[in-house]
Every structure is written in structure tokens, then in C-alpha cells.
Amino acid sequence: MIIQLHKNCTAKERNALDYLLVQNKIKTVEINTQSNHYLVCIVTKEFDIRHIGNLACVKDVHRVTDSYKLVSRQWKVNPTKIDLGDGVVIQEGDFTLMAGPCSIESEAQVERIVKELVKNNIKIMRGGVYKPRSSPYSFRGLGIDGLKMLYAQCRAHSIKIITEVMQVTQIREMSDYVDIFQVGARNTQNFNLLDALGEIDKPVMIKRGISGTIDELLQSAEYIFSAGNEKLILCERGIRTFENAYRNTFDINAIPILKEKSHLPVIADPSHGIGIRKHVEKITLASLVAGADGAIVEIHYEPEKAYSDGQQNLSFEEFRSLVKKVNVLVELFLKMES
Amino acid sequence: MIIQLHKNCTAKERNALDYLLVQNKIKTVEINTQSNHYLVCIVTKEFDIRHIGNLACVKDVHRVTDSYKLVSRQWKVNPTKIDLGDGVVIQEGDFTLMAGPCSIESEAQVERIVKELVKNNIKIMRGGVYKPRSSPYSFRGLGIDGLKMLYAQCRAHSIKIITEVMQVTQIREMSDYVDIFQVGARNTQNFNLLDALGEIDKPVMIKRGISGTIDELLQSAEYIFSAGNEKLILCERGIRTFENAYRNTFDINAIPILKEKSHLPVIADPSHGIGIRKHVEKITLASLVAGADGAIVEIHYEPEKAYSDGQQNLSFEEFRSLVKKVNVLVELFLKMES
Amino acid sequence: MIIQLHKNCTAKERNALDYLLVQNKIKTVEINTQSNHYLVCIVTKEFDIRHIGNLACVKDVHRVTDSYKLVSRQWKVNPTKIDLGDGVVIQEGDFTLMAGPCSIESEAQVERIVKELVKNNIKIMRGGVYKPRSSPYSFRGLGIDGLKMLYAQCRAHSIKIITEVMQVTQIREMSDYVDIFQVGARNTQNFNLLDALGEIDKPVMIKRGISGTIDELLQSAEYIFSAGNEKLILCERGIRTFENAYRNTFDINAIPILKEKSHLPVIADPSHGIGIRKHVEKITLASLVAGADGAIVEIHYEPEKAYSDGQQNLSFEEFRSLVKKVNVLVELFLKMES
């Protein structure tokens, strides 16, 4: 059960609620986010929620049978919008394309890619400066200096930034230069990182684990939400299976399932989801018609020379083809749907 | 290496080829299909194929490095068309929808569903009469009598029939009443069945195994082709993974990969691919934009009363919505693509 | 619910039972095996089984809540023994080692391997004459002639034969030369083959499917049993996962789980279960202490020259080491256990 409280209820009004809960032996977790005040209640026996709904301090009350609570669509039917300012909004009924290189490599690289984004009217740039790498001997990213450089160029063109954060101590220094923090597939269940991201007021996009279940992804989002941050985005990036003909198995089923189970926006990552350049376009378009609210794709002017993930980076030519087709489907298909 | 021979080459011409092959110690498998005559050659050392290309009996010669040969797109770049007669053709650039119940249950059931197909201009009906069931105590289908009844009603409305064959001894008795034989996921590597289906002149749709690789699916198609039957269709129906939020994981990646690797048409089975009624539409549309040449879906007027797979059967209302959207995407999207 | 009937009950006694079942609307499937007569009942409402237990024709009656019935240990607590004659018995509390080449290749090959088996006191020889191969162009085995040759040599040394049957039409011709029919991993859900093997009076060893669940394996065994053949053996041979450091993932957990859920003997196949020669011994020994009733291993005097599966065939030297250690563990460990 989720109880949403009025922001300015009096102590007396609140006492009435607490009394009722104690009387019914209902345990609660109190949660204050950027904009709301909730009690998440673990209800173990039958209980008539109308008793609570009538109290003065209660704005809303809902049963939630899912194991995750605040991110569940059982409670909040209206889809969550993520407003990044300057008119950039990630939301249901639209399809937000984010693009950029796997790793930020140099000022020249960022310049060329930003220019391409501007040309294609793309408003959010991706680019890793802290790179999780299987081997300790691989390139691990340019770090905070790379991020500042990226920021300088993006701001000049009103482009928002999404980039991966790997550990708690990076959050503060990155915060001024980031519009969306990304939690990578290897950190989906790094619970301390999730807790810490719950304490800031910045959007967070959380990727599904490498073999994570849909339920685990939602539970991880619940960690952040219950620590105080409602600005969440879910990301499907493919799962690990026995198939070796491509990099990961993009789980197209997860798109409608996540949209059904949660009110949070869902973004597809087809670059990791198939991992083969020439097929990224098809998987992106498939995500769109399956109900995703956007996609994040890797691009590079010379994919074969990228520091990382070259085999899955779109060339500029491939990227333009993708943008064109996305626009057609948004225009024709999404408008028909809504 | 695949050598395609002229149908009417003389013994002398053929001898010249055989001599060259023997001289170069190239082992061959000779294959006669409905319409062509091939030699599949296992080449183990460097060899200049132009020596062969110039011979009188040779229509065409190609190197094929894939483990499968005749079904590979390395050899045959033009996509294969499956012509069922009466203008019903499964082919690239179009999207053929096949629909029907999981199991054929009764004359009344078939009548109602056929009527619905006619209304929606669907030309191919699915419906199982031999049902592979995990438990020996489950309903195993109406058998040959059910098929004859299905045939009578479909022919009256010029509707083609696709249905599953489970064993070699069923082929002959089913043959007059079937337009496409379906090989189920549990029989993808039933090699004797594949051999036998290679000896007939009817289209065969072969489903990917329950945890079968893409390569295994193509090798299984190669079995049928190499036994003499070129009229083949590949079907992606979802794979088994750790995820329990739905029935199978529909492998959307397999669609562009199969289209790249093979010249055979690729059909999606979203009903088994996700196994949840309300999401079948989205997965079907995703397959379309990902490049599938069609889809096969389960429908029933009362899904909850179906003998089998009720949870994944579309109601008629859901089906009409699907048909409408497929038509829009075929019109707007596929025409843009081609 | 399983009702075991006395073999010679009178019509009147039987009528009393049928009357009670009809009155209680209990549907039954009647099963006659080599040695017993059962009714498998699908009970959908509460029912006091003592009413049945007291009837004259009823030998025994048990509730079984598993989806499989006759192979369940809920019904039959005592483990099933498979008696092959001449003192060769597969049974709980012992560890039966079966060995031989992947494929039967030649008379000379069989001769050398039989000799090795005799030396090591191995009583059951494996060896494929019908080989399921992913590619139609691979070696498919010597067929019935190979089997007859194998038989001649084995009988001369009182060695029993286990070999794979791939299709219904092979059963009759193979039957005189086979002591245990093996159903391969690709045929675990070839339900027509299972039905047919239920109609003969020869032991059948059924392998778990390539990504088959434990429940599916037991249901497949139920197919054979319910068609009339109680002489069944279960085989764990590894499952397909994402791991590529070896061939299959040997599911050691399946050993105690199968022994708990079923009364049938359980055999390990470590050769396919790990697929790497030097590690086959360790996996075999692990199976023994985990509770397997035996193992089937591939051996060859020149593994690198074997027609198939050379990388997982034990050399004779490795095989002798294995036999020695198995004997030590049987002597010291199994005796301690029992």
C-alpha cells in the first residue's frame, strides 16, 4: 500500500494517520522525494483502505501487490515525464533519440559529433568518461576532465548530456556537468550507488543487468525512488543468452512489459542490444513500434577507429538514415497510436 | 562451394566437370530439387572457381564459407519467394499475416474463425491437428479427421492451410490437405523428419528450436533443401531464457540476422514469442519493421475457452486492431524501405 | 492419483472400482506395462482415497501431485532396478560405468575397445550407429550393419549394448541387437518416438533436452511409461548456457533433484556434460558422490582420430585412471552412504 501525503499537513492530522496505522499494526517506510511525501506500507492482513483515504493529511492511497511499490503502474497510472529543461522532455507518446560516441576521446571528436547532432536535431548526447571495462588493462575513459570538455561544447549548442557514473564518490563532482546520470548494466544491483543517486535531484537512467530480470530492474529503480529521487528512466540493453551470432539478445518483450508494469519511461539501447552496426537501425525502429519512449545509440564518424565498441557504432551516414526513419514512424505511427 | 548445373547438360559436358573435380580432390554431394540441380562441394584447399564457371554444364558457381550452404545468402542474393498459388505469395517487401487457433477443436470453431479471416482479408490459416504436448495426458489434437474438416472449410474460401507435422508417417496422409507443413520447435533437429520433408514438393516452415541457435536453424533448413525441397520458410518463435515475466524471449535480433545470412523468407511467431495476449500486437509490429516477411498469430473468439494456449490467443477485436496497424505499416513503412 | 490394480481381478471387482470412479467424476487413463496394470486418475476435487484402497481389485493407491505421475517418487518410494540379465543391473547404491566410442567406425575399432572394456570389467558398451548431426553433410553413422557387427563382438564377451535410436521405423530392426535404447537430447520431446518406445519391452535411457527442464525430462519419461514400458533410465548430459569455456554446463544439481523426484535410475553423461577430455574424470566422480547411479563415457584408443567428438573421448590411459577411482569411491564412499 502507498499513501501519498499532503505536503503541509498539520501534526494533528498526521497523528490521526499514524494512530490508525499503529492500531492496524501496519509497518511503514517514510519517503520524501523532490516533490512528494509518501508512506510505503507493508500490509500483511486484510485492511479497508477507505479508512485511510478519508483522513485529512492523505492525498491518495493505493494498494500495490507488486514487490516494487513506488515505481509500479498499479499506483500511478499516468506516465512519468522527465523534463530536462529548454523544452527537452522524455515522455510517452514521443520517441527521444540520444546519440554519441561510446567513449569521449578528444575535443576534436566531441566537436565533430556535436555538429552532427545539431544537424539532425538531436538534443541529448551520450558519451562515457568513466568506462567499466572487463580487463584492468583497457582504456578506462578521460574522467572528470573529459566530462568538463564535453559539457563546454554541449552547452554551447543547448545539448543535454547523459553519461555513466560508476561510484558514489563521483556523483558530486560530476553533478554540475550532467543532465542524466546513467547506471550501467554491471551496476544495476550496486545498491550503495543506487541509494546515493536517490539523494540527488537529477534524472537517472538505470540499465537492466547483464542477465537481470525485469523484476530486478524495477526493484533497483525502487531503491533510487525510495531514497528520494523520482526522476527515473528504465533502459533495456539486451541480455546474455547462449546465442553467439550477435553481442546481446535485445529483449523486445521487455519494452511492453516494462511499460505495463511501471509508469517510468523506457529507453532502448540497440547498440548494445545487438552490437552489430548494420542492424542497429532495425532494432531501434522495432523498439519504437513496441512502445519504447526513446533510444540511445552509439555513433562515430569513423567507427572502425573508435576507442571502444567500434563494431556497434553507427557511421554518420547510417545515423542520418536512422533519424529519418524514426521521424517518419513518429509522425505516422505514434500519432495513429495516440 | 555450390555449383549450379544446367538441367539438360550432356554426359560429355558433365564428365568434363567431374574430371576437374576429381583432379582437384573435391568431394561433392549431388542435389536435385524441384527446379534445380546442384553440387555442394567441400573444398579444403585453395581453388580458382573460374575454372569451373567456364564449363558448359555449369550455370553458376559460388564460394560459400558458411557451415550451411544452399540456404546461405552468400550463394543466392535474391530472396526466395514461396508461391502458394491463387496469388498468395510469401516474399520480401511484403508482410504476410497467417492466423488461426492453436488447436483445431470443432467444425463450429473453424467456421467462425474462417469467417473472421475472410473479413480481414487473411489468406493463410494456422491450426494444429497434431499437437506436441509436454504431458502425455494433455489433449493431443483431432488428427487427420480434423485436418480434412479444416481443409473443406478453407478451400471453400480460398484460404491456404499451415499446420504442424510431427512424424514421417504423417506426411503422406496430410499432404493433400496442407499448403505449408510446419516443423515445430521440438522437432527442429528431428533429422529424419527433415530428410523426409526434403523429398516432397510442398513448402515447409521450420521453427527455431526451444534454445536453438540461429546457426542450427539454418543447418536444419539445409537438411530439407539438400534432400530436395527448396520451398522453405524460417520461423523465429522465441527462445528459452531465465526471464519469467513472459513465456519465451522473442529474439528480435534473429530477424535481421536471418535475413542477412539466408535468402529464405523469415516469419515471426509473436504468439509463442511473448505468450501474453495484450502484447502480441506490439511484437508483431516490431517484427515487421525489423524486416520479417510475415507473422503467424493465434486467434480465438473466446481465448479463455481455447483448448490450448488461451493466454496467448488474440480475441477477434484484438486481431482486427492488429490487422489494421499491419496494413498501415506495410503501406507507409515497407514502401518507404523499398 | 495412481491406482495399481491386481493383475487378475474379476470383472465384478473391476466394475465396483469403475462405478466408484464414475460416481466421483474421476477421469482415468488405463495403462498396462510389462508387469503392472495402472489407472492414472486426474482428480480435480477432494476425494478420500481410502474408499478405493479397500476395494478387492486394488493393490495400491497413491496421491501424486506432480505433473508427471508414474515416474514420480511420490508414488513409488523404492528405486527402480534395470536388470539387463547375466548379472548386469543398474540400481541405486551402485555405480554402473558404461563406455565406448562416440561412433562405431569399424570392426577393428570395436575389437580394440571391447578388449579394453573386458580388461576393466566394464559390462555395458556405448557406440552410435545412427548419429544425429547438426549438418546434413557430416558422417551419420554405419547404421544397422554397424550395429550387427557391434553385437557380434559384444555378445562374444557378454557385454551389453546401449545405442541411440532416432526414429520409430528403426526400433524393430535394432531391437534384437540392443540392450538399452538411448533417446538423444534432440529427441527428448520427439513424442511419437517416445510413444513407440513405450510399446516395446526393452530398457530405454532418455537424455535431458539440450535446454530441457528437469520437469520436461520427467514428463518425457512419463510418455514412455504410460505407453507401457517401465524400464526407464534418466540421463543428465549438460545444458546449454552462455558459458563458452566448455561444451555444455553439466547440471550437477539435477542429480539429487532427479533422485528425489523420481524412482528411476539416473545416469551422468560427463563426456557431453563438459566436453573436455582431461576434465571428464572429475565430473564423473562428482556425479558419483552427488548420487548418480552410473555414468556413460566416451573412450577411444586414439581420441584425436575419432570420427566424431574426439575432444571429449578419453584415451585408454585416462579411462583406466577413471575406472580405478570410481572403484575406490564405490568401495569407500557408497558403502558408507548405504
Next chain:
Amino acid sequence: MIIQLHKNCTAKERNALDYLLVQNKIKTVEINTQSNHYLVCIVTKEFDIRHIGNLACVKDVHRVTDSYKLVSRQWKVNPTKIDLGDGVVIQEGDFTLMAGPCSIESEAQVERIVKELVKNNIKIMRGGVYKPRSSPYSFRGLGIDGLKMLYAQCRAHSIKIITEVMQVTQIREMSDYVDIFQVGARNTQNFNLLDALGEIDKPVMIKRGISGTIDELLQSAEYIFSAGNEKLILCERGIRTFENAYRNTFDINAIPILKEKSHLPVIADPSHGIGIRKHVEKITLASLVAGADGAIVEIHYEPEKAYSDGQQNLSFEEFRSLVKKVNVLVELFLKMES
């Protein structure tokens, strides 16, 4: 290539080496651990390592073709011993049993379990105080106070402690009370945590990821080693598959494979590996004969009342049976092996 340097080589001797490396364009990473000094070299072209082996400052030099280097057995053939002091050593040829509750719950709980360990001559206790939980609303452990309490009781009985560390900031405060830091399956690729654990001088046991490959586990160990800490232990705890008859699929194959590929000791975690109490014993024994150097098991005096993982905790009675059988196999089997 790994170059092991003498600890006290002169600047001149070192210059000679560096000169040779630069001349041959070999990039190096310099690594100082508790006891050794290495250069890990990425060699991209043919190079005769004898040129290096003869230099004064070089103790040893080896080619390593694996993607991981310092943890590879290609370089160091002798198995690594982990000496915890007071005669407690984890090493090849022995089988170290570690046991304790899933979570540390109370002083009384620890007291009863310590007593049981003493009785059974177990020298290492497990017990979580920081618990990674899928849901933010689950019990997350007693934290540092729980650890201090555990420490007080264990030290009184000369019992060593292994417990999970979840984030970098916990390392310092935990360090005085911990003998082995455990990295959990959800943190196997938390690279910042791995880096930080490389900077301390305490043994670390690293668990394989939930669907982590064997190669990834070794690469993660390489992170810690290359950051300066050689005292490493690998742990197989089961992987996620499609099978639902138990919790995880214990990968018995991983035991001999890890022992072959790395010189580090390998510990089995059968409690998580199968997750069903009554089968934990069999999986533990299987690990032993498959070559594991020890096992870590969960025990509780009242498993059904444990705060977490009750279904997989051994009762004291089950634990004693396990200890007895382990001792028999160590005595009879391991001595035969060595």
C-alpha cells in the same frame, strides 16, 4: 608477457630493462604487490623473451596468452596458498570448510553457531553484516556493530572471519575485524571496489557474477591483483539459467576449469549453488572430488527462522553429517589423488 623483477635491483639494472622494452615498443603496466614486483607487458609482435630473461633485474619472465595475466596458471604453475595465521591455510590438496549463518542476527545467534563450529573443528566463520538485497525494504544487515560483535566472539575461539564488503567506504572500518573480504556476485564487476581491495593487504574471496563467465571472474581477480593484492580466492556460486527446480545452477564444470586456468584457490558455495537444504551436502561433496579447495556453507540452528535464506541453511544435524563425510573424503580421496 609477465616480467617478475628482483625487489632490490639497481637503477642501472632497471634502465637496461626499460631501454630494451622501449626499443621493442612494448607497453608495460608496473605492479607492486605485498611481496612482488611485476611488469605486465602487452606484446603485439614477435619477441624473443630470452633477451629479457638474461637481464640482472629480472627474476622471471613468461609469456601469457590469456586475457588475464597475473592470475593465470600459464605464468605461475604452483598453486597459491592463503595463510590466515594460526595454522589456518586455504590450499590445494586440502578442503577448507567455512560455515555460518547467512546474516548475523544477534549475539545469542552468533554464540550458538560459534559453539557448533568449535565442536566440528571449523576454523573460518561466514556471516553477513552488509547484505545486498534486491528490494530496498528487506533487512540489510546489522552493519559494523554486528561485525564487531562477531569479531569478539570469534577471536575468543580462534575462529577466522569471512564477510561481504559492498562498497569502498566500508573497507577501512571493516578491516580490523575481517580475515577475508568477500565480494558478492552482484559486485563481481564493481571495478572501483575491486581497485580499492587491491590496495589492502587482506585476502579477498571473489564470487562469480550471477551470469558471469569464467573469463570475467578471472579478469575481475586480475583487477585486484594488478592493484597490488595477491591474496585472492575464487568462488563458484552457481549461475542463472532457465531451470526453476532449484535456486541457481551450480557450475561443477567451473571447478576443474578454474583450477586449470588459474593458480588461485577455488571455493565452492553450494548453499547458493543449489539453494535447497537437503541437497547442499551432495553438491559440497561433488565439489570436493571435482577439485575444489574448500566450500562455504550456510548453517543455522533453526533454519526456518533465519532472517534470510532459511531454505538453504543447513541445520546443525545436517551440518555434522556433512563435516563427517567431508573428513572421510579428504582422508581417503584427496590423499589418493596427491
